Amino acid sequence: MxxxxxxxxxxxxxxxxxxxxxxxxxxxxxxxxxxxxxxxxxxxxxxxxxxxxxxxxxxxxxxxxLENYKQVLQLKGLAAAALVSVARTAIGTVCTVLASAFLGFMFTQEGMWKRKIWYRMLVVTMYFNAGLIPMFLTMQNLHLTNSFWVYIIPVIVQPFNIILVKTYMESIPKSLQEAAEMDGAGLMTVFIKIILPTATPILATIAIFAAVAQWNAFQDTLIYITDQKLYSLQYILYQYINQANSLATMVKNSSGGTNLNMAALATQQTPTSIRMTVSVIVVMPILFVYPMFQRYFVKGIMIGSVKG
Structure with a gap:
């Protein structure tokens, strides 16, 4: 004292x-x-x-x-696009986290067949890829173009995420798995009941990465989707941002237009206002998600990085 x-x-x-x-x-x-x-x-x-x-x-x-938000939220197709973005973010995040967790766990198992070869092949894909045209042809041959699953399937297996999970799980004492196996637990039981609860920090970190990537993505829509029902929110807003200047110019030079909603929007808002409002709408949802996982983020990234 x-x-x-x-x-x-x-x-x-x-x-x-x-x-x-x-x-x-x-x-x-x-x-x-x-x-x-x-x-x-x-x-x-x-x-x-x-x-x-x-x-x-x-x-x-x-x-x-609040007129800017009122006008932007009334844009045609925005509600359906928002639903697509929410669905792809939720489903894609869950699939990516589960795949990363299971593959990261399997790469720590010495009994996995040809484990080192598969791991090296996984790492190679971080540095080399076939390119845009072969990727598009592959998606087309798999009948994934103009399909909601083109947002999910290609990004389920992420090498960087798997390496993070593997590194983290290598820091978990082997005695936990050995004790469970002595009690008769199988591989999936060990994975579900022991590894997953123990690996919560790194899985939360992977969830942040996956959710942000899915929510902000629009290039996959640009490349693979022509069906307007499958447009994502970011792609819809990306179109309006790009059209803002031309719409404003069109309305200034002509009193009429084929699209009254977009003409009214361009008349009432400057291109700068459109960009600012759209940016806020896109950014705000992910800002609310991040604090829920933030307390796990540093621990998930750092643990396992130092051995000994």
Missing amino acids: KALSVEKGKKHSKEDVIFGVVNYTLFAVFTLICVYPFYYLIINSLSANDLSGNGSINFLPRQLH
Whole structure:
């Protein structure tokens, strides 16, 4: 107790105080640099379109309104596209996590047939691929083009994720599996009841990677999908962002148009406002998902990286 009271009453030296001030200042600046882009998007999407368009909104919103969000959320096909994105994110994340967990576990099993050869073949795929055209022909021959499963099947097996899981599982004491096997547990029982609960941090980390990748993806829609019912949210919004300038120009030069909804949108919003609003809509859902897994993230990445 005496030693504890002495420690609490210890005065910090001048060097310690300076270091603390500098340390907290640097972290505060770094935090501001990371947070400000998101804040900038939000205040510009909520401010007057003309002020946002000419770059007048930098720190505080002005002439607040929600008309931008109202107009963007009324875009044709947005609800169906959002459902596709949510479905691909949920299903794709679950499939990727399960595949990474099982394959990572199997690569730690010395009894796996030709384990080292299969592992080396997996690693090679991180550095070499056939290219876009062979990939498209493969998807076409497998009848995955214009199919929802083109979003899921090609990304189930991710070498980097499997390597992370394998490294993590190698840090789990072998005695746990040996004890379970002595009690009569089979390989799948060990995997489901022992390995999966123990590997929660790395699986949560893989879930973050998979969910972010699935939610933000739009190029697979661009390459493999022509059926508008299967368009993802990001692809729909990507189209509107690219068309913003041309739509604004078209409405300025003509009072009529074939697409009244898009013409009205271009009239009421500047291209900058469209980009800001769309960016917020795309980013916000994944920002709510990340905090649920954040506490596992550092532990999942770091554990197993240092041996001994």
